Amino acid sequence: MNNRITSLFAIDFPLVQAGMIWCSGWRLASAVSNAGGLGLLGAGSMTPEILGEHILKCKAATKRPFGVNVPLIYSQVEKQMEIIIREKVGIVFTSAGNPAVWTPLLKQHGITVVHVVANVKSAVKCEQSGVDAIVAEGFEAGGHNGKDETTTFTLIPLVRQATTLPLIAAGGIATGRGMLAAMVLGADAVQIGSRFVASEESSAHPAFKQKIVETPDGGTFLALKKVIPVRLIRNPFFQKVQQLEDEGASADDLKMLLGKGRAKLGMFEGNLEDGELEIGQVAAMISRVEPAGKIVGSIMEEYDQARKDVFFNGMPC
Amino acid sequence: MNNRITSLFAIDFPLVQAGMIWCSGWRLASAVSNAGGLGLLGAGSMTPEILGEHILKCKAATKRPFGVNVPLIYSQVEKQMEIIIREKVGIVFTSAGNPAVWTPLLKQHGITVVHVVANVKSAVKCEQSGVDAIVAEGFEAGGHNGKDETTTFTLIPLVRQATTLPLIAAGGIATGRGMLAAMVLGADAVQIGSRFVASEESSAHPAFKQKIVETPDGGTFLALKKVIPVRLIRNPFFQKVQQLEDEGASADDLKMLLGKGRAKLGMFEGNLEDGELEIGQVAAMISRVEPAGKIVGSIMEEYDQARKDVFFNGMPC
Numbered sequence: 001m002n003n004r005i006t007s008l009f010a011i012d013f014p015l016v017q018a019g020m021i022w023c024s025g026w027r028l029a030s031a032v033s034n035a036g037g038l039g040l041l042g043a044g045s046m047t048p049e050i051l052g053e054h055i056l057k058c059k060a061a062t063k064r065p066f067g068v069n070v071p072l073i074y075s076q077v078e079k080q081m082e083i084i085i086r087e088k089v090g091i092v093f094t095s096a097g098n099p100a101v102w103t104p105l106l107k108q109h110g111i112t113v114v115h116v117v118a119n120v121k122s123a124v125k126c127e128q129s130g131v132d133a134i135v136a137e138g139f140e141a142g143g144h145n146g147k148d149e150t151t152t153f154t155l156i157p158l159v160r161q162a163t164t165l166p167l168i169a170a171g172g173i174a175t176g177r178g179m180l181a182a183m184v185l186g187a188d189a190v191q192i193g194s195r196f197v198a199s200e201e202s203s204a205h206p207a208f209k210q211k212i213v214e215t216p217d218g219g220t221f222l223a224l225k226k227v228i229p230v231r232l233i234r235n236p237f238f239q240k241v242q243q244l245e246d247e248g249a250s251a252d253d254l255k256m257l258l259g260k261g262r263a264k265l266g267m268f269e270g271n272l273e274d275g276e277l278e279i280g281q282v283a284a285m286i287s288r289v290e291p292a293g294k295i296v297g298s299i300m301e302e303y304d305q306a307r308k309d310v311f312f313n314g315m316p317c
Numbered sequence: 318m319n320n321r322i323t324s325l326f327a328i329d330f331p332l333v334q335a336g337m338i339w340c341s342g343w344r345l346a347s348a349v350s351n352a353g354g355l356g357l358l359g360a361g362s363m364t365p366e367i368l369g370e371h372i373l374k375c376k377a378a379t380k381r382p383f384g385v386n387v388p389l390i391y392s393q394v395e396k397q398m399e400i401i402i403r404e405k406v407g408i409v410f411t412s413a414g415n416p417a418v419w420t421p422l423l424k425q426h427g428i429t430v431v432h433v434v435a436n437v438k439s440a441v442k443c444e445q446s447g448v449d450a451i452v453a454e455g456f457e458a459g460g461h462n463g464k465d466e467t468t469t470f471t472l473i474p475l476v477r478q479a480t481t482l483p484l485i486a487a488g489g490i491a492t493g494r495g496m497l498a499a500m501v502l503g504a505d506a507v508q509i510g511s512r513f514v515a516s517e518e519s520s521a522h523p524a525f526k527q528k529i530v531e532t533p534d535g536g537t538f539l540a541l542k543k544v545i546p547v548r549l550i551r552n553p554f555f556q557k558v559q560q561l562e563d564e565g566a567s568a569d570d571l572k573m574l575l576g577k578g579r580a581k582l583g584m585f586e587g588n589l590e591d592g593e594l595e596i597g598q599v600a601a602m603i604s605r606v607e608p609a610g611k612i613v614g615s616i617m618e619e620y621d622q623a624r625k626d627v628f629f630n631g632m633p634c
Contacts, residue, residue, distance in 0.1 A: 120534045120601075139456065140468040148535030151457040151468040153489035153498070154598040158534050172470035181470070181498040184623055217437045217475050218465030226563075246543075248565020281471040284437075306501055311628035 001300075004166040005189035008112060008133060009091060010065050012036030013300050014189030015179070016135075016168055017196045017292070019069020019093055020143065021045035021278070022268040026054045027201040028292055030061035035296035040093055044071040045264065048079035055087045065090055067114075071144070072097025073228075085109050096144055099129040114168070118146025123159045134163065135191050138171030142194050142280035145222055145229040153185065160186030174282040176302025180310070192299070194280040197267075199292040205270030208277060211235075215283040226251040227258065233277035237262065318617075321483040322506035325429060325449060326408060327382050329353030330617050331506030332496070333452075333485055334513045334609070336386020336410055337460065338362035338595070339584040343371045344518040345609055347378035352610035353617075357410060361388040362581065365396035372404045382407055384431075388461070389414025390545075402426050413461055416446040431485070435463025440476045451480065452508050455488030459511050459597035462539055462546040470502065477503030491599040493619025497627070509616070511597040514584075516609040522587030525594060528552075532600040543568040544575065550594035554579065 005014040017024065017032040019040030029039030041058060043051050051068070058066050068089050070080055073096045081102060084092060092106055095116035106113045107130055115126045116135040126134050136159040138152030139145060150158070152171040160167055169187035173179060174195040182190050197204050198212045215233055222231050223241045226249075232238045244253060258276075266275015290298075322331040334341065334349040336357030346356030358375060360368050368385070375383050385406050387397055390413045398419060401409060409423055412433035423430045424447055432443045433452040443451050453476040455469030456462060467475070469488040477484055486504035490496060491512040499507050514521050515529045532550060540558045541547050543566075549555045561570060575593075583592015607615075 138468065138470065139466075140471050149456075149538065150534055150598055150601075151455065151489060152470045153455065153468060153495065154457050154601065155534070157492065157494065158601055172468055175474065177474065177501055177503070178470065180627070181501040184494055184498040184501055184627060186494070217467055217472070221466065246565065248563065281467055284467075284471065284475055307627055310497070310501060310624055 003188055005133065005168065008166060009038050009067075011038050013296065014168075015296060015299065016040065016189060016191040018170065018191050018193030019043065019067070020193055020197060021071075021263055023197045023202045023204045024069075025203045026058035026061060027203065028196060028199060029054075029066045030058050031199070031201040031292035032196065032296060033062045033064040033066045035293035036064075036300075037296045038091070039066045041066070041068045043068050043080050044074060045268075046080075048076055048083050051080055052083045052087065055083065055089060059087075067091030067093055067112075069093040069095060070102075071095050072101065077102075081105070085111070093135065095135075099126045099131050103129045103131050116170070117159070118155070119148050119150060120158050120162045123163050123165075127163045127165055131165070133166040133168060133188075134159065135168045135170050136187075137191075138169075139222070140231075140281040141171035142197075142220070142231045142283075143278040145231055147225075147229060149222070152182070156182060156185040156187050172280065172282050174285050176299045176304070177306045178282075179299060179303045180306045194282050195286055195295055196292055197279060198283075198286050198289050199295055200289060201292045204267050207270035207272055208267050209289050211272055211277060212279055212283045212286055213288060215279065215286075217281075217284040219284060220279055220281050224254055224258070227254050230276070230278060231280060233279055233283070235266075235275075235277055236273045237266070237275060238277075320505055322450065322485065325483060326355050326384075328355050330613065332613060332616060333357065333506060333508040335487065335508050335510035336360065336384070337510055337514060338580055340514045340519045340521045341386075342520045343374035343378060344520065345513060345516060346371075346383045347375050348516070348518040348609035349513065349613060350379045350381040350383045352613035353381075354613045355408070356383045358383070358385045360385050360397050361391060362585075363397075365393055365400050368397055369400045369404065372400070372406060376404075384408030384410055384429075386410040386412060387419075388412050389418065394419075398422070402428070410452065412452075416443045416448050420446045420448050433487070434476070435472070436465050436467060437475050437479045440480050440482075444480045444482055448482070450483040450485060450505075451476065452485045452487050453504075454508075455486075456539070457548075457598040458488035459514075459537070459548045459600075460595040462548055464542075464546060466539070469499070473499060473502040473504055489597065489599050491602050493616045493621070494623045495599075496616060496620045497623045511599050512603055512612055513609055514596060515600075515603050515606050516612055517606060518609045521584055524587035524589055525584050526606050528589055528594060529596055529600045529603055530605060532596065532603075534598075534601040536601060537596055537598050541571055541575070544571050547593070547595060548597060550596055550600075552583075552592075552594055553590045554583070554592060555594075
């Protein structure tokens with residue numbers, strides 16, 4: 001398989017593992033890269049020192065390309081970027097911020113830059129800022145989310161129309177059929193998060209992984225829209241948030257309830273009652289915890305089969 | 318083209334025009350049916366007498382099958398069903414209610430029954446109730462919407478897993494590529510609303526049609542969740558709703574603001590400031606008002622091309 005994304009990253013399959021807080025350290029990223037996809041370290045939950053350690057361990061664990069996802073909203077971005085440049089990481093995904101701020105410096109150092117967007121305007125800005133590819137992420141995605149609530153099905157064709165950049169679809173994708181559907185809508189590749197959170201190599205707490213496997217359709221919801229929209233499992237903490245929101249709570253009220261460290265508490269420490277449990281709607285499709293390499297293999301196998309079905313059977317089902 | 322849905326309805330293409338309030342009378346339904354799709358009358362905005370007239374006019378305008386969409390939340394459902402049975406309409410889509418209530422009577426009269434769902438549980442209930450096919454509608458759809466906010470990309474594979482019934486995907490679909498993507502996700506057919514609202518034969522007010530053409534991505538939003546979730550264009554009326562909701566307004570407060578006849582005011586009478594303007598996210602993909610038959614033709618042409626692209630080019634773009 002060979003297209004603009006596999007060439008850009010020098011990988012076998014147009015499949016990116018999302019760089020997620022508390023879940024995607026060197027074990028997961030290297031496993032995905034070794035399987036022929038692109039693994040990403042999630043810097044959003046790492047101090048610069050820990051990020052540096054994960055980069056070294058990831059290099060030791062794979063000879064294949066990998067990258068780092070850097071959410072631009074955190075305070076230590078500058079130091080994280082220093083380490084990324086120093087350690088000569090070849091690929092950086094930036095998110096939750098302005099692509100114009102870091103792209104020029106990263107490009108000067110020969111780094112491939114990808115930026116995550118949730119609307120057309122930001123996609124156009126990416127092109128103007130010189131990024132190499134775009135991730136367009138729909139409303140169904142887990143974790144932080146755009147304000148417009150545009151879904152993957154609607155967003156991908158719109159971004160495809162608006163820019164010529166290589167396009168990676170994210171949000172709602174966990175299978176080979178989903179991958180093919182995203183390609184049909186105009187994507188060159190897909191980014192998959194939730195299914196890799198539930199992988200053996202993910203650093204998510206085992207109790208959180210089990211919770212994902214048990215999550216039914218409708219089991220997640222977008223919360224904290226007045227602070228920063230985030231998709232969470234509807235656990236007791238979520239219920240408290242929702243009640244406050246129904247009563248018209250302000251952003252400050254919600255920040256007070258949120259406090260600090262809720263995501264770590266839920267996702268990394270496994271407190272399923274009081275923690276934030278960030279996951280996508282597609283958790284409802286995930287039925288087991290598997291090795292990341294096996295996930296990559298089965299997605300690509302299903303993708304190939306679906307492609308043949310579309311043509312030979314006329315209809316895929 | 319031949320599959321379970323084309324056989325069930327005796328139509329040429331697995332493409333259904335959604336039965337929508339204030340937009341889909343006999344002109345639109347007959348135009349879609351004449352073009353080889355399935356046209357639906359939208360009974361939700363018709364008195365039983367007016368529905369009877371539209372059925373007679375639709376019969377006169379097409380020899381092809383057509384149907385009626387009956388939202389089960391309105392007070393005159395019983396009389397509407399009487400007329401549908403009396404006039405021997407062959408196909409009924411029910412929505413916004415329990416499929417167990419009307420399906421047995423309709424089936425006794427030899428009517429093909431389809432029910433609209435937004436989650437897996439309701440899909441299973443449809444199968445138990447003896448309906449002939451399911452419409453699964455995602456969060457991105459216009460108008461009334463499910464409470465779980467599950468998107469088309471996530472919902473279709475989940476419903477496909479849960480039932481063996483023929484499955485029609487709805488929400489976010491306006492093009493041939495969208496149609497193919499929905500098929501890849503597991504649908505046998507698609508239901509398209511927004512693009513037909515912006516057709517020449519639609520009874521929507523010309524000002525509303527023009528507004529759809531101008532709607533950008535992010536131009537719609539789900540509102541009135543405490544009453545009944547509905548996707549609207551973000552016009553001045555929507556802004557008032559949103560402000561009340563942000564302040565924690567109760568369902569009663571919102572009903573008071575809503576009053577009566579808002580949808581008619583906006584969609585049928587063209588008051589773009591004070592009316593409810595129900596449309597899907599995919600409005601952002603719609604760039605002109607066209608004849609309904611031409612819409613059907615161009616969607617099917619794009620669908621065929623996309624299928625060939627998937628196979629011969631390996632990648633669709």
